Amino acid sequence: MKVTYPHMGLMNLSAKSLLKELGLEVVEPPPITERTLNLGVKHAPEFACLPLKINVGNYIEALEAGADTIIMAGGSGPCRFGYYGEVQKEILKDLDYDFEMITFEPFQGSWSNFLQQFKFIFKHLSWWNLWSAWKLAWTKCQLIDEATEYTNRMRGYAVKPKLVTEVYEVFLNRIEDIHEIEKLHSAIVEMKNQILDLKIDWQKEPLKVGIVGEIYVVLEPFTNLNLEKKLGEMGVVVNRSIYLSDWISEHLFSTSVDSEEHQKIEAAAEPYLEHFVGGHGLETIGRTVLYNQDDYDGVIQLAPFTCMPEIVAESILPKVSRELDMPVLSLTLDEHTGEAGYITRLEAFVDLLKRKQGLKTGGQVI
Amino acid sequence: MKVKVGIPKSLLYFHYYPAWKEFFQQLGVEVVESDDSNQSIIDQGVKLAIDEACFPVKVSHGHIVNLRNKVDYIFLPRIVSVVKNEYVCPKLMGLPDMIRNNISDLPQLLTPTINHNQSWFDLLGSNLELGAKFTDSKFKIMKAHWQARKALRHHRQNLIKEFGRDRLTIALLGHAYLLEDKYLSLGLKDKLEELGVNVITPQNLTKKQIDRGADKLSKPLFWTFNREIIGAAYYLFECQEVDGFIQLAAFGCGPDSLIGELMERKAKRRSDIHFMSLNLDEHTGEAGLETRLEAFVDMIRWEAKGA
Numbered sequence: 001m002k003v004t005y006p007h008m009g010l011m012n013l014s015a016k017s018l019l020k021e022l023g024l025e026v027v028e029p030p031p032i033t034e035r036t037l038n039l040g041v042k043h044a045p046e047f048a049c050l051p052l053k054i055n056v057g058n059y060i061e062a063l064e065a066g067a068d069t070i071i072m073a074g075g076s077g078p079c080r081f082g083y084y085g086e087v088q089k090e091i092l093k094d095l096d097y098d099f100e101m102i103t104f105e106p107f108q109g110s111w112s113n114f115l116q117q118f119k120f121i122f123k124h125l126s127w128w129n130l131w132s133a134w135k136l137a138w139t140k141c142q143l144i145d146e147a148t149e150y151t152n153r154m155r156g157y158a159v160k161p162k163l164v165t166e167v168y169e170v171f172l173n174r175i176e177d178i179h180e181i182e183k184l185h186s187a188i189v190e191m192k193n194q195i196l197d198l199k200i201d202w203q204k205e206p207l208k209v210g211i212v213g214e215i216y217v218v219l220e221p222f223t224n225l226n227l228e229k230k231l232g233e234m235g236v237v238v239n240r241s242i243y244l245s246d247w248i249s250e251h252l253f254s255t256s257v258d259s260e261e262h263q264k265i266e267a268a269a270e271p272y273l274e275h276f277v278g279g280h281g282l283e284t285i286g287r288t289v290l291y292n293q294d295d296y297d298g299v300i301q302l303a304p305f306t307c308m309p310e311i312v313a314e315s316i317l318p319k320v321s322r323e324l325d326m327p328v329l330s331l332t333l334d335e336h337t338g339e340a341g342y343i344t345r346l347e348a349f350v351d352l353l354k355r356k357q358g359l360k361t362g363g364q365v366i
Numbered sequence: 367m368k369v370k371v372g373i374p375k376s377l378l379y380f381h382y383y384p385a386w387k388e389f390f391q392q393l394g395v396e397v398v399e400s401d402d403s404n405q406s407i408i409d410q411g412v413k414l415a416i417d418e419a420c421f422p423v424k425v426s427h428g429h430i431v432n433l434r435n436k437v438d439y440i441f442l443p444r445i446v447s448v449v450k451n452e453y454v455c456p457k458l459m460g461l462p463d464m465i466r467n468n469i470s471d472l473p474q475l476l477t478p479t480i481n482h483n484q485s486w487f488d489l490l491g492s493n494l495e496l497g498a499k500f501t502d503s504k505f506k507i508m509k510a511h512w513q514a515r516k517a518l519r520h521h522r523q524n525l526i527k528e529f530g531r532d533r534l535t536i537a538l539l540g541h542a543y544l545l546e547d548k549y550l551s552l553g554l555k556d557k558l559e560e561l562g563v564n565v566i567t568p569q570n571l572t573k574k575q576i577d578r579g580a581d582k583l584s585k586p587l588f589w590t591f592n593r594e595i596i597g598a599a600y601y602l603f604e605c606q607e608v609d610g611f612i613q614l615a616a617f618g619c620g621p622d623s624l625i626g627e628l629m630e631r632k633a634k635r636r637s638d639i640h641f642m643s644l645n646l647d648e649h650t651g652e653a654g655l656e657t658r659l660e661a662f663v664d665m666i667r668w669e670a671k672g673a
Contacts (some may be wrong), residue, residue: 047615047623077588078453080620086585087624090631103585273463275444275479278456306418308620312460315416319467332418 002027004067006055009219010148011244013175014141019071021133021179022125027067029058032222036061041335043091050223050304050334051216052084056091063097073251074105078278079309106251138245139181143188145243147171148228150192152239155232156206159199162233167194207353208237210291212284213302214310215242217333224302224333225342234350239296241287242280265290272316281309288320288328297353298327305334327352368396369500371476372437374429375400377422377458378445380542381591385518386441389493392510393500398437400429403549407432412648414468420618421647422543423457423464425550430465430472439474439499446481452590455621527570529607534666535564537602539595539629540614541622542569544646551614552652554644554659561663566608568598575601583628592621599629603639610640610666612659617647640666 002025005015012028019026030036032054039060040053059070075082085103092099107114118130151168155161171191178184209231217223218240231238265286266276273285288299301317303310314330321328329349331342371390373379379386390397401407403425411428433440442462447453457464462477476499478492490511497507529535536558544551545567558565568576579601580586580593587593602608613629615622626643633641642662644655 045623045627047618047620048627049620074585076451078456078459080624082588083585083624086583087627089584090628094631094635272467273460275446275459275463277460278453281456281460306618306620306623308456309460311416311418312457312464315419315464316460316467 001025001069002067003069003071004029004059004062005071006058007032007220007222008051008216009221009244010144010172011141011219013144013172014137014244015071016176017140018133018137021136022129027062027065029062029067030065032058032220037222037335043095045087047306048087049080049214049307051214051220052080052088053335054220054223055084056088059088059092059099060095060097063092063099068099070099070101072101072103074103075251076106076108081279136179136181136184139184140175140178141248142245143184144172144175145245147188147191148243149240150195152228152232153237154195154200156208156235156237157200157202157204158195159201161235163198164195165229165233167191167198204235205357206235206237207298207350207357208239208296209350209353210287210296210299211238211240211302212242212287212291212299213280213313214304214307215247215280217302217304218242219244223304223337224331225337225339227300227302227346230343230346231350234347236350239291241283241291268293272320273312277309277312279307279309281313284310284313285316285320288317288326289324292324292326296326297357298329298349300349301328301330303330303332305332327356368394369439370396370398370437372398372400372433372440372473374426374433374440374442375402376426376429376547377461377543378443378454380546382518384521385514388517389497389510389514390441390500392513393497393506395500398433400432403429403547408549408648415464416468418618419464420457420620421616422541422550422619423461424648426461427465427469430469434469434472437473439476440472441476444477444479446479447483447590448480449590450482452482452588452593454590455592455619457620522569525569526572527566529564529566529570531607533562533564534610534663534670535566535608536610536612536663536666537598537608538565538567538612538614539599540567541591541595541616541619542567544614544616550616550646552646552650552655554612554614554655557656557659558663561660563663566602568594571598571601579604587625589621592625595622596625596629600632603632603636606638609670610662611642612662613641613643615643615645617645640669 003019004027007029016026016028036057037054040057044053044056072085074085085101089101104117147168151164155164158164171187174187178187211218228238228240265283268289269282269286273282276282284301291299301314303314317328317330327349373386387397407428408425410431411424411426414427415424430440442465444459444462445454446459462475466475476496478496480489493511494504494507497510501507538545538555545555555565576594576597579599580597582600587596599611611633613626615626630641630643633639
């Protein structure tokens with residue numbers, strides 16, 4: 001059995017670690033390229049959202065490379081993600097691939113049903129093996145998120161933001177070969193120290209931008225054309241509202257629905273959106289309001305074309321932006337998104353924020 | 367003067383209007399419906415809604431504007447779920463918020479939450495709360511609630527159709543808010559009937575038939591209305607009494623893009639099923655649609671003769 005999974009940002013680092021520690025042979029899909037996208041666009045339904053299309057491209061490229069088992073997450077709606085697996089299975093079947101797809105459904109009130117799904121792994125493994133593999137992968141996932149958050153903040157203060165990116169990338173490369181939790185923790189401390197050793201201007205008051213929107217396009221730099229890095233290298237402090245580790249605990253174990261944090265988001269969104277609408281639609285509105293309360297200069301919403309929950313959010317955001325007097329840029333991404341136009345819009349947005357910041361602090365307005 | 371409640375003739379109106387009208391009439395309220403979809407409603411809607419919204423959601427914005435100056439209240443329920451463990455599409459769940467934030471000078475919106483994932487008691491509760499705006503008598507509201515349910519049941523019963531084998535039969539697979547809205551669907555149903563075709567839609571099937579079809583899915587589908595469509599398709603694929611299938615989807619419909627793909631792939635694997643997909647939006651031309659329909663019907667007839 002050679003297992004594979006779709007790409008989503010840096011998820012592959014933790015996924016690979018988990019599956020390998022479980023003793024499975026892993027065939028990772030090649031990194032997403034133009035070809036991946038084109039394969040997906042060719043075979044997936046036209047009005048499906050971008051993640052579904054890229055998934056299909058990933059699967060085809062992984063199957064070509066010899067994979068025979070696809071691992072995918074499921075869901076129970078109302079976002080389309082919950083039904084991706086079923087549609088993708090049919091698409092690949094018509095392409096005559098010989099494969100099996102295992103869809104993990106989220107935890108729905110019964111541990112025995114939930115654990116049943118792992119049967120194929122349980123066959124040859126002890127609970128202890130499973131637990132330690134999970135713990136290692138989970139730590140990696142959380143630390144990657146922590147490192148990303150740190151990098152996104154520090155780029156705004158560094159005199160040469162590009163150097164911060166370099167340190168971060170070295171850390172990501174190292175993490176694959178670390179198999180002990182203590183070493184992971186010391187690696188991240190080392191990364192932070194290296195960044196602090198760079199030339200940093202603490203006097204600077206960088207612009208602060210929050211990123212909200214649909215999780216896949218927020219996490220996957222191929223689809224958002226490296227938004228965080230681009231903004232960071234313009235000297236902007238970037239904060240992302242969703243991380244992979246949040247999504248896993250939220251989607252698979254539905255832990256955070258009643259959490260204090262989530263109630264705060266719901267309360268913040270309430271004047272504009274009173275009900276959850278699937279996906280991260282409610283979070284998009286709520287987080288935008290919270291970013292404003294935290295003195296952020298602007299918010300960028302990322303969404304794939306035809307994403308239903310984000311369409312609801314997008315149609316409400318202009319009013320939120322108007323009432324809070326905070327610029328919000330909605331970017332819709334699909335296979336036609338061109339880099340040049342995208343950068344122009346980003347630069348214009350950052351200029352707008354700079355001008356606004358200048359007005360506020362009474363500094364020079366260019 | 368009676369209080370006037372406006373009901374936009376769009377989206378789930380086409381599933382629930384008998385119940386909605388009955389409820390308000392029982393409470394002694396005057397019900398005002400928006401006009402049938404027309405060009406000015408569509409134009410208004412397209413202008414007000416965001417580009418990416420699906421065509422029916424855009425048009426629903428136009429219907430609200432059409433009612434804006436005619437009524438005291440607009441009835442726009444927040445429908446989250448109408449069957450346990452299932453949902454409707456996210457855009458319908460967020461519709462009241464989209465309307466509220468995009469259209470100004472609205473009369474008061476009545477947006478009770480309909481969520482069958484909660485207990486039936488919550489449902490009755492939201493109806494009691496809604497009715498309390500118009501009457502103090504709890505009894506009257508309860509009665510209206512039951513009468514409305516009865517009206518809906520009756521309406522659904524009447525839709526069930528036995529289909530004979532006397533004429534060419536084509537199944538139209540699509541949402542009621544497209545198929546039953548003559549302007550949006552460019553009179554597709556009538557056009558087929560003019561061509562001598564017997565038309566059946568998912569609403570004409572019994573729940574049992576739909577369930578039998580939907581059970582063939584590899585995983586239960588969590589959108590109620592799309593489950594009806596694909597359930598109807600899968601049921602009719604098997605029972606062989608239908609000569610052709612037309613999937614009618616609206617531009618930008620998320621769930622339809624997935625179930626359309628499933629239906630089309632299943633149909634194409636079999637040589638005995640005629641299947642066509644049509645996509646509607648504000649730019650769809652009537653002439654082109656007619657040509658495609660005629661060609662589709664001719665093809666089926668020609669093949670039947672040849673066989």
